[in-house]
Amino acid sequence: MAPLILQPLGEICSNTDDGQHLLLAPKDDKELQSVVGWLAEHPVAELYTDAIRDSIDYVLDGGRTSRFDLLSAEVHPGERASVGAKLEYEVLRAFSLPKTKPLDTHIEGIPVDIKATVGANWAIPTEAHCQLCICTQIQLKNNRHKSWLVRAHRSWLYRGKGNKDQKRGLAVYARDHWSLPLYEWTDLPVNxxxxxxxxxxxxxxxxxxxxxxxxxxxxxxxxxxxxxxxxxxxxxxxxxxxxxxxxxxxxxxxxxxxxxxxxxxxxxxxxxxxxxxxxxxxxxxxxxxxxxxxxxxxxxxxxxx
CATH class of the missing domain: 1.10.10.10 (Winged helix-like DNA-binding domain superfamily/Winged helix DNA-binding domain)
Structure with a gap:
């Protein structure tokens, strides 16, 4: 993908599909703060730990395959990547959230997309550009995970056409400086x-x-x-x-x-x-x-x- 030059906060987002809007810091984003307030009423790290565990167990399907290690050579990379797709539904179940469109759910009436990766970045779909996303990174080798809430402004997504589904990655700097961690790195229990x-x-x-x-x-x-x-x-x-x-x-x-x-x-x-x-x-x-x-x-x- 083409290199990304991040616009500073306070400038206009390059996304003009829905009209111009300012790039806001998390503390100034009222919708983001509303979603954070709702999540703060839940044991987010614990619920995510259980949801990730269940997603991994589902993909490994040990009861039929005898597999117990997602990093095993017996597990296809595509299966590993599918943990994120399964996690979306496990998170909805864990938090008793509805499945809605155009994104994955609504929290306090606000559209929210749920993304996860076992790699280093997330694939943000076009419908989630400039929308709130819960982005989870699962580090299998380190047996840990962490989630952030970020508004995925188009200005903070890597340029270019993205992958074949036109999904684009989120700039690491935006994740680290213009998002809100929902919890710190949390141990992922080992089988x-x-x-x-x-x-x-x-x-x-x-x-x-x-x-x-x-x-x-x-x-x-x-x-x-x-x-x-x-x-x-x-x-x-x-x-x-x-x-x-x-x-x-x-x-x-x-x-x-x-x-x-x-x-x-x-x-x-x-x-x-x-x-x-x-x-x-x-x-x-x-x-x-x-x-x-x-x-x-x-x-x-x-x-x-």
Whole structure:
């Protein structure tokens, strides 16, 4: 794309399709401030973390493919890029926002587009030029994410025809200086299967022995790590009812000196809480009696890939 020379604030935006308008700082943009005020009433970083996790899990489809790492060579670049498209719908669901046109939604009656990238920039469509956009960057290698609210003035978009859909990138300077961060860089939880060695992964995802024995092996390898429901679906890919097999593990694990807790069970929640561990519904953890205190001091891995 052609180089971009940014116009300073207070000058007229080069977009004349909708009439001339000033380039405003975020603090002077009343619509932007209204949207920010609405978002401030929500745990934005937490909701985005869950939405990104669900989007990645959806794209990997571990329950059918046994995949658990979005950066794996088994994942096509096009699939990786599709996380952003899925995230749009997960964000609407997480914030209970309507799907509307011409952009993705309305907040406080104001049109807002929802954009996300696993790369370095966003593709701003023509209908979103000079409109408010929530732009999310997902850094897979660093396991973190951040979102900004920005009015995507045409003056701040790279010149040229853009991609084949005529979408154009947002200038980094505009993102850094003329947008409003909705939250700071936030950790994106790691799928615990990524902590296994190649040999351990091969054992846990093998066709044989059966699901219960392989899940038990997973608990042994991942002792002290919180394991979300999606991981069991990945381990039991293509098999019937992996979660029922998981519920059969408690006695077998106890024979190996492991206490298996599940956040769906109240007694497990209480026992985990007594050890300083928060288990959400659908999350599991295996602990040894002599490892309980050590587990309390470990980062509490949540779900995603």
């Amino acid at each position: 615990p299967l990524r902590y296994l060695t190649e040999e351990q992964v091969a054992e846990v995802l093998a066709k044989k022995p059966g699901q219960v024995k392989r899940m038990l092996k997973m608990f042994e390898y991942l002792e002290g790590h919180i394991i979300p429901r999606n991981v069991f679906l990945t381990v039991g890919a293509g098999k019937d009812d992996p979660m029922r097999r998981a519920r059969q593990l408690r006695d077998m694990a106890a024979a190996k000196g492991l206490t298996v807790l599940c956040g769906t069970w109240l007694d497990s929640q209480d026992e985990a809480a007594a050890r300083g561990i928060t288990l959400r519904s659908g999350e599991w953890i295996a602990l040894r009696d002599d490892a309980g205190q050590a587990a309390m001091n470990q980062p509490q891995d949540q779900s995603t890939t």
